[in-house]
Amino acid sequence: MTVDLGEGAHAVLAQSCRGTVVAVYRRAAYLRLDGHIVALVDASLAPGPLHVRCEVLPPLRAGQPVSGDGTRLAGGHWALRVDGPVWRGALPDPDKLDPDKLDPGALDPGAPVGELGADVEPEIADLVRAGRLEELAARVGGRGPGLTPSGDDLLAGVLVVARLFGGPAAGPRLDALAAGVATTEIARAFLAWAARGQCIAPVHDWLAAVAAVAPGPPRELAAARRSLVAVGASSGAQLAAGLALAVSQLPRTASQMARAGPAPLLRQSAGRSPG
Structure with missing residues (x-):
């Protein structure tokens, strides 16, 4: 389940997209989707403009094809809803x-x-x-x-x-x-x-x-x-x-x-x- 998405990640995932997993780490994975970088991260990491925060990261591997339809992101045997709340960092006066x-x-x-x-x-x-x-x-x-x-x-x-x-x-x-x-x-x-x-x-x-x-x-x-x-x-x-x-x-x-x-x-x- 998605906790929230950064503004940049949402802009990519709110429409159909295709790409691959670029790199996988213990608490984060980076995807290239239609030329844009999106980061899937677990909920222990802070929100960010490119972050899709998940309660549990799906099973990912570098080079894995992934695709989205505007509501779900899927790759192999997993799918993740990506229509959660959108996060944007507030700026002071x-x-x-x-x-x-x-x-x-x-x-x-x-x-x-x-x-x-x-x-x-x-x-x-x-x-x-x-x-x-x-x-x-x-x-x-x-x-x-x-x-x-x-x-x-x-x-x-x-x-x-x-x-x-x-x-x-x-x-x-x-x-x-x-x-x-x-x-x-x-x-x-x-x-x-x-x-x-x-x-x-x-x-x-x-x-x-x-x-x-x-x-x-x-x-x-x-x-x-x-x-x-x-x-x-x-x-x-x-x-x-x-x-x-x-x-x-x-x-x-x-x-x-x-x-x-x-x-x-x-x-x-x-x-x-x-x-």
């Missing part, structure tokens, strides 16, 4: 994320950014502060360990905040940036949704907790950060670092970022598509 009104402790990155390499770390804050996100993506995209490489996790945190601050006007630039990242197919699919302001639920919980903060970090913010950092081996910690860095340093409007963004890199990335 960006004006509530004013770093001048927040205790510095609320925005402590505290993540092992060094996984990306000592040559990258000193540049990250400078690139975010200047709004040079294409250069940031070129430096960190695809770097580090993990199914979604550590650099992509940090970049995803930055992209969610960039879309929140920039609004719809920032969409074309951020979409092109995410599509141009040199990384894995699965990681690029998650980056595409981060560029639209959507990520796993603990990211949205952290943003909501920061937006609700009075002077001084309350218990709720500390709890939200612990839940985020606990995701994966290092994915949550890198997401937290990207979020904190972007909230504290990123230019706050699309026009500010457009003035800072290097046009040649943007044109190069625009010709590539996710997945």
Whole structure:
């Protein structure tokens, strides 16, 4: 039985689709359906834009053909209803994320950014502060360990905040940036949704907790950060670092970022598509 579907997964599964199982793990499996990545995950994992959360994962194997009819997804001897509730991560009012009104402790990155390499770390804050996100993506995209490489996790945190601050006007630039990242197919699919302001639920919980903060970090913010950092081996910690860095340093409007963004890199990335 399906617990819920992310907005991206629902967009694919609400119509007829065909594809294959790309990879299978203990608590998650990744499917490519009509060129789009969808993740079947068990209910212990958080909601996310590409997640279909199931009470029990069906028996899956890499390379297995799968197909959907808009209501059910089937492969081999199993079938799963995929018409459950649709999840979308809420975003706070960006004006509530004013770093001048927040205790510095609320925005402590505290993540092992060094996984990306000592040559990258000193540049990250400078690139975010200047709004040079294409250069940031070129430096960190695809770097580090993990199914979604550590650099992509940090970049995803930055992209969610960039879309929140920039609004719809920032969409074309951020979409092109995410599509141009040199990384894995699965990681690029998650980056595409981060560029639209959507990520796993603990990211949205952290943003909501920061937006609700009075002077001084309350218990709720500390709890939200612990839940985020606990995701994966290092994915949550890198997401937290990207979020904190972007909230504290990123230019706050699309026009500010457009003035800072290097046009040649943007044109190069625009010709590539996710997945």
